[in-house]
Amino acid sequence: MKYCIGIDLGGTTVKFGVFTYDGVLIQKKEIPTRKECGRDVIFDDIAAAVRKIVQENSLDLNNCLIGMGIAGPVEDTGRVEVSVNLGMSAYYPGIELSRLLDNIPVYVLNDANAAALGEMWKGGGRGHKNMILITLGTGVGSGVIIDGSVIHGTHGLGGEIGHIWVNPDEPDLCQCGGRGCLDQIASATGIVKYADRFLSRSDQFSTIRGIKNLSAKDVIDAAKSGDYLAMYTVNYCMEFLGKAIADITYVIDPEIILIGGGISKAGDFIREIIYDHYKNYPKIKKTLAPIELAQLGGDAGIYGAAFFARESSTSV
Amino acid sequence: MKYCIGIDLGGTTVKFGVFTYDGVLIQKKEIPTRKECGRDVIFDDIAAAVRKIVQENSLDLNNCLIGMGIAGPVEDTGRVEVSVNLGMSAYYPGIELSRLLDNIPVYVLNDANAAALGEMWKGGGRGHKNMILITLGTGVGSGVIIDGSVIHGTHGLGGEIGHIWVNPDEPDLCQCGGRGCLDQIASATGIVKYADRFLSRSDQFSTIRGIKNLSAKDVIDAAKSGDYLAMYTVNYCMEFLGKAIADITYVIDPEIILIGGGISKAGDFIREIIYDHYKNYPKIKKTLAPIELAQLGGDAGIYGAAFFARESSTSV
Numbered sequence: 001m002k003y004c005i006g007i008d009l010g011g012t013t014v015k016f017g018v019f020t021y022d023g024v025l026i027q028k029k030e031i032p033t034r035k036e037c038g039r040d041v042i043f044d045d046i047a048a049a050v051r052k053i054v055q056e057n058s059l060d061l062n063n064c065l066i067g068m069g070i071a072g073p074v075e076d077t078g079r080v081e082v083s084v085n086l087g088m089s090a091y092y093p094g095i096e097l098s099r100l101l102d103n104i105p106v107y108v109l110n111d112a113n114a115a116a117l118g119e120m121w122k123g124g125g126r127g128h129k130n131m132i133l134i135t136l137g138t139g140v141g142s143g144v145i146i147d148g149s150v151i152h153g154t155h156g157l158g159g160e161i162g163h164i165w166v167n168p169d170e171p172d173l174c175q176c177g178g179r180g181c182l183d184q185i186a187s188a189t190g191i192v193k194y195a196d197r198f199l200s201r202s203d204q205f206s207t208i209r210g211i212k213n214l215s216a217k218d219v220i221d222a223a224k225s226g227d228y229l230a231m232y233t234v235n236y237c238m239e240f241l242g243k244a245i246a247d248i249t250y251v252i253d254p255e256i257i258l259i260g261g262g263i264s265k266a267g268d269f270i271r272e273i274i275y276d277h278y279k280n281y282p283k284i285k286k287t288l289a290p291i292e293l294a295q296l297g298g299d300a301g302i303y304g305a306a307f308f309a310r311e312s313s314t315s316v
Numbered sequence: 317m318k319y320c321i322g323i324d325l326g327g328t329t330v331k332f333g334v335f336t337y338d339g340v341l342i343q344k345k346e347i348p349t350r351k352e353c354g355r356d357v358i359f360d361d362i363a364a365a366v367r368k369i370v371q372e373n374s375l376d377l378n379n380c381l382i383g384m385g386i387a388g389p390v391e392d393t394g395r396v397e398v399s400v401n402l403g404m405s406a407y408y409p410g411i412e413l414s415r416l417l418d419n420i421p422v423y424v425l426n427d428a429n430a431a432a433l434g435e436m437w438k439g440g441g442r443g444h445k446n447m448i449l450i451t452l453g454t455g456v457g458s459g460v461i462i463d464g465s466v467i468h469g470t471h472g473l474g475g476e477i478g479h480i481w482v483n484p485d486e487p488d489l490c491q492c493g494g495r496g497c498l499d500q501i502a503s504a505t506g507i508v509k510y511a512d513r514f515l516s517r518s519d520q521f522s523t524i525r526g527i528k529n530l531s532a533k534d535v536i537d538a539a540k541s542g543d544y545l546a547m548y549t550v551n552y553c554m555e556f557l558g559k560a561i562a563d564i565t566y567v568i569d570p571e572i573i574l575i576g577g578g579i580s581k582a583g584d585f586i587r588e589i590i591y592d593h594y595k596n597y598p599k600i601k602k603t604l605a606p607i608e609l610a611q612l613g614g615d616a617g618i619y620g621a622a623f624f625a626r627e628s629s630t631s632v
Contacts, residue, residue, distance in 0.1 A: 073602075081602075130469070130470055144567060144568070146462050146467055147465065149463065151462055151567075151568055151569070152569075153446075153568065153569025153570075154446055154569050154570060154571045154605065155569055155602050155603055156569070157565075157566065157569040157600065157602070157603045158567070158568060158569045159567065160566050160569070160600070160603070161566055161567060163566055163598065163599065163600060164562075164563045164566050164567075165559070165562065165563070165597055174599070176599040176600050177599040177600075178598075178599035181599075243481070244563075246480075246481065247480045247481070247560075247563055248567055249473075250473065250476050250477055250479055250480050251460060251467075251474070251475065251477060251480075251564055251567050251568065252460070252467055252469065252474060252567065252568070253467070253468075253469025253470050253471055253472070253473040253474040253476070254469075254470060255470045281481055282479065282494075283479065283490070283492040283493040283494035283497075284473065284476070284479060284492050284493075286389075286397075286471050286473070287471055287473045287476070289470065
C-alpha cells in the first residue's frame with residue numbers, strides 16, 4: 001500500500017504529515033524554516049526530514065506519494081514566481097525537492113488550496129465536492145473546490161479572493177498595490193487596524209482602549225463580552241466578507257463555505273456574524289450555502305498536500 | 317459514428333442543431349415555442365422536430381446523443397424549479413423529452429452554461445479549458461468553465477453573476493427581489509434605463525434624446541458616433557461589469573473571458589470599453605485575462621447542448 005506525505009512549507013515552520021493512503025495520520029513533524037540560510041538549505045532540511053520520517057516509520061521512499069503546499073501562486077508548470085513569506089522567487093519547488101529525494105515526484109500546490117483539499121478530505125468539508133475554504137489569518141486566502149478538484153487558476157491565482165476590491169474608503173495601500181482589498185479589512189490585521197481607527201475617532205469607553213499590541217483576538221474577545229466598539233469593528237469588517245461571499249456564491253454556487261485561519265478560533269460567534277451579513281445579500285435565497293467552521297486548524301495544509309499527491313499520482 | 321443533437325429551448329423559439337461527433341454542423345432548424353399551449357404541447361413539438369431531423373438526415377435515433385439547454389437553474393437531479401421565460405415550473409425537462417423519444421437519454425443543462433460550452437467547443441473559447449462566457453442581453457448571464465467542465469452549481473446557480481450586487485444607488489427592484497444587481501445595469505435593459513435617467517437629469521444635447529422605444533443598440537451606436545451622453549451611459553454601465561469581472565477573475569483565474577449576447581454585436585468598441593474598466597481593478601496585473609468576443613452568436617446554445625450530450629454520454 002502507498003503512503004502519502006504532506007508537506008506545508010510556511011514562513012516560520014515546515015510541517016510534515018505521514019498518512020495512510022486512506023488518510024489516517026501516522027506521524028506529524030515540524031522543523032523551523034531557516035529562511036536566513038537561503039533556499040538550498042531549506043530544501044536540504046526538508047529532504048532530510050522526509051528521509052528521517054520514512055526511516056522512522058519503516059517506509060520505502062519509492063512507495064510514498066509526496067505533496068507540498070507552498071505560499072504564493074503556483075503556475076501550471078510548477079513554477080513559483082514569488083513566495084513573499086519565504087523570500088524566494090522564480091523557482092520550481094517540486095523539481096528542487098524531487099532532485100533531493102531520488103527523483104520521486106513531488107506534487108506542489110498553493111498552500112491555501114492545499115488547506116481547502118485537506119478540509120474536504122478529512123475536515124469540515126467531508127462529504128462535499130463543491131466548496132470554498134476561506135482562511136482569515138494575517139490575510140484573507142481561499143481555496144475553491146469544484147467537483148472534488150481545487151481551482152489552481154491560469155496564473156496560480158485561483159481563490160485569491162483577498163484582493164477583491166471591496167472598500168472605496170480605505171486610505172492605506174495593500175501589499176498588492178491596491179487600496180481597499182478584502183485582505184485589508186476581513187483579516188486579523190484588518191480587524192486590529194479598524195479597531196485602532198474607530199478608537200482614535202471616538203472617546204467612547206471601550207475595554208480594548210489602551211491595550212498594548214492589540215490583537216484580533218483581543219478585539220473579538222471584547223466583542224464577545226459585549227464591548228460596543230469592539231463589536232462595531234467586528235461587524236464592520238465582517239460585513240465586507242459577507243458581501244464577498246455572496247458574490248462568490250453567485251459564481252460557483254458551492255455546497256458549503258468553510259471559515260478557517262486564526263480568526264475562526266472565535267468559533268460560532270464569528271461564524272454567525274459572517275453568516276448574518278452574507279445572508280442579507282443574495283435575494284435568491286436558494287443560493288445560500290451553509291457557513292461552517294474548518295476543523296483541521298494548522299494541519300489542513302499537510303492533509304491537503306498529502307491528498308493532492310494521492311490524486312495527482314496515477315499509480316496506486 | 318454517433319451524432320449529437322443540440323436543442324436550445326427559449327421563450328420565443330426552440331433551436332435545433334445536428335452535429336457530427338466532432339462538431340460539424342449538419343443541419344439547423346427552428347420552431348416557435350408555443351408557450352400559450354402549455355408544456356405538453358411544447359415537448360410534443362420538440363420531440364416531433366427531433367424525429368423529423370433524424371429522418372431528414374437518415375440517422376438512427378438510437379445513435380444520437382441529445383442535449384438540451386433551458387432557461388432557469390437546472391438542479392443536480394435534472395429538475396428545474398422554475399423557468400420564468402417559459403412559464404414552466406417544477407419539472408424534469410430531460411425525463412419529459414426522453415419519454416417522447418423512445419427513452420433515449422436527454423442531457424439537460426442551463427442555457428447560459430450551454431452557450432459557454434458551445435463557445436469553448438467551436439467558438440471564441442477554442443483551445444481553452446478555463447473560461448467564462450458573459451452574455452449581455454436582456455439580462456446578464458454567464459457560464460463558467462473549469463478544466464473543460466461547466467460549473468452547474470449546487471442549486472443550478474453556477475455562473476448566475478447577473479445577481480451580484482453592484483450598485484447601492486439603484487432605486488428600482490430587480491426581478492430577483494434585490495436592488496442594484498449587475499443585471500439591472502450591464503444588460504441591454506440596463507443601458508436603456510440608465511440612458512433614460514441621464515437624459516431626464518440634464519438638458520444637454522444628445523442624438524438619442526427623443527428616440528421612441530430607445531434600444532441599447534441606439535445608445536451604443538450614438539456612443540460610437542461620439543454622443544457624449546450616450547458614451548457616458550455606456551461607460552457608466554460597463555464600469556460595473558469591469559469591476560465584477562475583476563472580482564470573478566480573483567475567484568477562478570480564467571484563461572479568457574468572452575463577451576456574448578446582443579450587446580456584443582457592438583464588437584471591439586464594447587469589448588475595449590469593458591476591458592479598459594476591468595484592467596483598472598486587479599493590482600496584481602498578472603491576473604488579467606484577455607477579453608474577447610463570443611463567435612457563435614445565437615447558435616452557441618445548440619453547439620453547447622450537443623457538446624454537453626457528447627461529454628455526458630459515456631458511450632462513444
